[in-house]
Amino acid sequence: MLIAYLAKCVTLSETQEKIQQQNKKMPEGHMQIRPELAHFLSFLLRLTKPKRILELGTYTGFSALTFAEATDETCKIVAIDRNQEWTKLAKRFWAEAGVSDRIQLIYGDAPTVLQQLIADSIEPFDFIFIDASKKHYERYVNFCLELLAPGGFIAVDNVLWDGEVLNPESTDLNAHYIAAFNEVMFARTDITVSIVPLDDGVMLIQKI
Numbered sequence: 754m755l756i757a758y759l760a761k762c763v764t765l766s767e768t769q770e771k772i773q774q775q776n777k778k779m780p781e782g783h784m785q786i787r788p789e790l791a792h793f794l795s796f797l798l799r800l801t802k803p804k805r806i807l808e809l810g811t812y813t814g815f816s817a818l819t820f821a822e823a824t825d826e827t828c829k830i831v832a833i834d835r836n837q838e839w840t841k842l843a844k845r846f847w848a849e850a851g852v853s854d855r856i857q858l859i860y861g862d863a864p865t866v867l868q869q870l871i872a873d874s875i876e877p878f879d880f881i882f883i884d885a886s887k888k889h890y891e892r893y894v895n896f897c898l899e900l901l902a903p904g905g906f907i908a909v910d911n912v913l914w915d916g917e918v919l920n921p922e923s924t925d926l927n928a929h930y931i932a933a934f935n936e937v938m939f940a941r942t943d944i945t946v947s948i949v950p951l952d953d954g955v956m957l958i959q960k961i
């Protein structure tokens with residue numbers, strides 16, 4: 754009931770709506786960020802006006818499209834995913850929305866791709882969205898802090914894992930990975946973190 758209420762202030766673009774309909778037909782469709790989180794991140798992007806965005810975990814393209822639609826045509830997005838089948842759909846939707854020229858998709862295993870981007874001294878990113886393998890979250894943040902531009906911020910999805918992070922007896926391995934990741938982030942003194950309990954919980958991270 755509360756989710757339906759939160760959704761009252763959310764509107765989706767035509768292509769966001771199409772992707773959501775597509776995802777509803779897929780067994781993994783729940784992986785897409787929920788509209789209220791997309792709306793919140795769009796709000797932050799309209800405030801902060803990033804010129805470069807990095808995304809880890811693209812699936813069928815909903816979140817990357819959201820970022821493209823919340824920024825102007827000078828903002829470039831690099832999206833990393835290892836699944837060609839799902840991202841083929843993403844590319845089709847981005848083309849439909851007219852944002853393909855702003856999104857570069859890199860296929861590969863995210864930790865390896867991130868190391869390569871650092872080795873290549875790629876221009877830093879103003880906003881980084883982490884939504885790939887939960888097991889690697891701490892590594893992702895460490896790499897992403899190296900790739901973050903001054904004043905930039907990182908958003909990490911699913912940090913509440915449906916409340917399972919509070920259950921030490923959970924049979925879900927991801928709950929343990931995320932709970933451990935969260936504790937490490939809370940204890941760090943080189944970053945500041947804030948968790949917004951929208952969708953499955955999103956952690957915002959800034960370098961101090």
Ligand SMILES: C[S@@+](CC[C@H](N)C(=O)[O-])C[C@H]1O[C@@H](n2cnc3c(N)ncnc32)[C@H](O)[C@@H]1O
Nearest residue numbers: 784785786810812816834835836862863885886
């Ligand atoms: C939760 S889904 C992303 C959902 C997407 N952000 C959205 O809102 O629709 C996770 C994605 O991360 C990708 N992924 C998981 N582990 C990965 C890894 N180690 N390297 C690259 N991609 C990975 C999966 O293929 C999947 O498409």
